[in-house]
Amino acid sequence: MNTAYLSARDPQGYLACPITPITPSASSSALCKMAASGACSVADLCSNVRSNAQASFRIGSINRRTVRRGQALYRAGDTCVNFYQLYAGSLKLRMTNWAGEEQIASFPMPGALLGLDGIETGKYLCDAIALEDARVCVLSLSDLLACSRSGTEAMLQFNRVIARETSHYRRLLMVLANMSSEERIASFLLDLSERMASNGYSSREFILKMTREDIAHYLGMKIETVSRAFTRLQLANILDVRRRHLSIRDLDALKKLGMSH
Amino acid sequence: MNTAYLSARDPQGYLACPITPITPSASSSALCKMAASGACSVADLCSNVRSNAQASFRIGSINRRTVRRGQALYRAGDTCVNFYQLYAGSLKLRMTNWAGEEQIASFPMPGALLGLDGIETGKYLCDAIALEDARVCVLSLSDLLACSRSGTEAMLQFNRVIARETSHYRRLLMVLANMSSEERIASFLLDLSERMASNGYSSREFILKMTREDIAHYLGMKIETVSRAFTRLQLANILDVRRRHLSIRDLDALKKLGMSH
DNA sequence: CGGGACATTGATTAAGATCAATTTAAGTGG
DNA sequence: CCACTTAAATTGATCTTAATCAATGTCCCG
Secondary structure: OHHHHHHOOOOOOOOOOOOOOOOOOOOOOOOOHHHHHOOOOOHHHHHHHHHHHHHOOOOOOOOEEEEOOOOEEEOOOOEOOEEEEEEEOOEEEEEEOOOOOEEEEEOOOOOOEEOHHHOOOOEOOOEEEEOOOEEEEEEEHHHHHHHHHHOHHHHHHHHHHHHHHHHHHHHHHHHHHHOOHHHHHHHHHHHHHHHHHHOOOOOOEEEOOOOHHHHHHHHOOOHHHHHHHHHHHHHOOOEEEEOOEEEEOOHHHHHHHHOOO | OHHHHHHOOOOOOOOOOOOOOOOOOOOOOOOOHHHHHOOOOOHHHHHHHHHHHHHOOOOOOOOEEEEOOOOEEEOOOOEOOEEEEEEEOOEEEEEEOOOOOEEEEEOOOOOOEEOHHHOOOOEOOOEEEEOOOEEEEEEEHHHHHHHHHHOHHHHHHHHHHHHHHHHHHHHHHHHHHHOOHHHHHHHHHHHHHHHHHHOOOOOOEEEOOOOHHHHHHHHOOOHHHHHHHHHHHHHOOOEEEEOOEEEEOOHHHHHHHHOOO
């Protein structure tokens, strides 16, 4: 088992996680495994859309797509015609300003709804790049609109999903505005840890799918600073970090640092 | 006229602006002056909601509200039952984390739709504090939902309005993550300037309604740093800043600094 | 005229950026 | 399977920027 940690060649990238994923409940009639497992943040919306689309005979089955590691699910400037429910793998959402500096906006993990950055203008504003091979369900914009039209609840759900993304950015803003480099890393790891847990993986020990550079671009720091922050947290016996493999030794201490002072 | 700049006691706070606001067009039948002037960012949505609500006899006239300087339009934790279209004055949207640190999320100006931070959970997440006496139109959540239900276009408009807020935060994120203090101030002033212009005021010369502390909390810096950045921009002949009164001397230089390198 | 909030300025310290050099590990091809 | 290449990460030394601490200045308002 330990070798699995170190090699970690599995496409899903979660072999290294010591506990098994939550298995879907018995309701195999569910359209989506994730919804059944409770891990999906947009399960209600998603199943609403699907049943609506099926009812109107416009889709017969779930439309899936695989994105290989390093490939883009979509790119900034592409016309937004689809949203994507992520159900395996992870990505980075990357914005690039005209000076070529990049900023990572988020690291979507299974359960996330991708493509919301295309709503405002009808074109995506970010690149969605797979950090490892990933699988998504495709939700066409038209299906989603049809569904929203037919039910107030679905419409509200969709608004809330967009609003939740807004909250993510507001929170990140607070992190960048008020926290030291060590605190930012702590906050970042706590968030990752929680999301690993909500996907049924260990919250204490996992593989970082992103490079130090990605982390730096997410948290508004330089990669040397990221590296040094990891080192200091390790010296303080809060973490064990070795390249991409991370385990949390002292969760309370990490929380004290990361929960914004 | 010059005395008006310096005293600036006007409740609306725009006396100091040398050019007059855009006057509403002749269509006095319009429900809202701002929509007629083209200054309102949510005009389509707003008029949609109003005409819908009137058609169903649920509102007879526009429901307005005044917020005095320093007062809250709403507070974090309040139940979200209304949205507010700002048509005069300006506010700050303030989040406070449990450690008591505050972060300014935005400085809404006329045309903005307020209250979107209440969508996700049904409770507002920010305090909306008037920086000067302000006037809003009240849009009840139920009116808005009723309208969205009855028309796909209104629904889409609403989604886009929420998504636009998300974009604001993404952009601010990039500012905090990548720019020096001077660049942040430049970027902030450019944004203010543009919004002043789109409200029909001078883009070159205006009064800052917010304190240095508010600016600091918006841009993730300390007030001394804000002050020094202003001073340096002044010394570089890019700005003229005297307390709250600001005029832009060299717009190109300001853009070079503020447009993210 | 004087109190108090707001803003500026100066001196010093601390944090992170930058520059530069290794180290480590993973993938490649002979 | 091993040497070689390369991307990623770490570490050290130094420099720059912004935070901090402290004092002073300015203006609004009663």
